[in-house]
Amino acid sequence: MVVRKRFKIACIGAGNVGATVAQYCAEMELGDVVLTDIVEGLAQGKALDLTQAGSIRGYGSMVTGTNDYADIAGSDVCVVAAGLPRRPGMSRLDLLEKNGAIIVDICEMIAQYAPDSVVIVVTNPLDVMTFAAFTKLQFPPGRVIGMAGCLDSARLRAFVALELGVNMKNVEAMVLGSHGDYMVPLPQYTTVSGVPVTQLLQPDHIDAIVERTRKGGGEIVALLKTGSAFYAPGACVAQLIQSIVRDEKQLLPCSAYLTGQYDLSDLYVGVPVRLGKNGVEEILELPLSDEQRAALHKSAEEVRVGIAGLRERNIL
Numbered sequence: 001m002v003v004r005k006r007f008k009i010a011c012i013g014a015g016n017v018g019a020t021v022a023q024y025c026a027e028m029e030l031g032d033v034v035l036t037d038i039v040e041g042l043a044q045g046k047a048l049d050l051t052q053a054g055s056i057r058g059y060g061s062m063v064t065g066t067n068d069y070a071d072i073a074g075s076d077v078c079v080v081a082a083g084l085p086r087r088p089g090m091s092r093l094d095l096l097e098k099n100g101a102i103i104v105d106i107c108e109m110i111a112q113y114a115p116d117s118v119v120i121v122v123t124n125p126l127d128v129m130t131f132a133a134f135t136k137l138q139f140p141p142g143r144v145i146g147m148a149g150c151l152d153s154a155r156l157r158a159f160v161a162l163e164l165g166v167n168m169k170n171v172e173a174m175v176l177g178s179h180g181d182y183m184v185p186l187p188q189y190t191t192v193s194g195v196p197v198t199q200l201l202q203p204d205h206i207d208a209i210v211e212r213t214r215k216g217g218g219e220i221v222a223l224l225k226t227g228s229a230f231y232a233p234g235a236c237v238a239q240l241i242q243s244i245v246r247d248e249k250q251l252l253p254c255s256a257y258l259t260g261q262y263d264l265s266d267l268y269v270g271v272p273v274r275l276g277k278n279g280v281e282e283i284l285e286l287p288l289s290d291e292q293r294a295a296l297h298k299s300a301e302e303v304r305v306g307i308a309g310l311r312e313r314n315i316l
């Protein structure tokens with residue numbers, strides 16, 4: 001009899017995103033999940049609720065909740081979805097400082113209790129927080145990943161499918177760059193069953209879809225009024241975890257540490273990566289137009305400003 005390893009997945013931050021990651025991981029039976037939060041009872045309550053859903057949804061993954069980091073010991077994957085949202089009157093730099101401090105604290109705990117894990121950062125501003133985690137953890141760069149490009153790509157895929165009236169499953173897309181206003185959607189690598197979307201939609205329609213993708217997070221924030229997206233972000237994190245724990249080697253856009261690829265180095269930004277049991281196993285360099293290359297560099301510049309902000313405030 002082949003006994004499969006039971007993976008352990010820590011979700012740090014049991015808010016909307018963390019709990020949704022836990023739910024999808026349990027439903028996909030990717031491993032046992034430990035939800036962690038600083039708020040007393042929050043992680044425990046959600047974990048119990050998810051456990052009670054198991055018999056109906058048909059999963060055997062264990063979901064537990066805790067306020068004690070010792071319980072993440074030995075995790076194979078740690079998801080960092082803890083942080084504050086930007087509140088009215090709070091500048092980007094204020095958010096950077098507050099979430100940066102949270103990430104640094106959490107990474108100390110991950111380094112202590114789960115030193116062999118692959119770490120997936122979700123907290124915004126994403127690329128800067130992933131760099132902060134990498135700096136603090138001192139793990140090999142492939143074991144620290146930021147989730148964003150696959151969410152931006154999922155949004156682009158959904159909008160293309162809605163525009164063409166085709167099944168979402170037939171649409172593939174690639175979005176590079178930093179998560180936010182400077183993302184770089186690549187229409188030439190966006191296809192419907194292998195057909196480039198540039199052959200199916202007029203340029204002005206593609207431009208409108210790209211613009212909606214760029215503002216995809218804001219559109220949801222405006223509708224929700226409080227809080228931000230969590231179903232699609234949670235689904236994307238679960239997809240990354242699946243590729244890691246099952247060593248599937250999926251090719252996905254993630255925020256990865258660059259060492260000269262795309263003429264960029266010593267920062268995290270969204271690029272296509274091959275994701276397997278060791279985290280990022282390869283960064284792919286796609287041919288880009290001059291305009292897209294310039295946009296990627298502009299994106300990287302924005303990330304560097306954030307990193308400098310953290311250094312000025314002595315968080316890194």
Ligand SMILES: NC(=O)c1ccc[n+]([C@@H]2O[C@H](COP(=O)([O-])OP(=O)(O)OC[C@H]3O[C@@H](n4cnc5c(N)ncnc54)[C@H](O)[C@@H]3O)[C@@H](O)[C@H]2O)c1
Binds near residue numbers: 121229
């Ligand atoms: N990368 C992406 O594409 C993407 C997508 C969606 C959300 N986000 C980001 O993910 C983060 C979480 O979003 P959310 O909607 O789940 O927010 P949320 O407010 O619902 O949850 C955040 C949770 O973090 C907890 N927390 C705060 N400090 C902590 C600490 N030191 N240790 C453990 N837990 C702590 C809070 O108690 C809260 O439960 C935000 O920064 C958000 O901007 C990123």
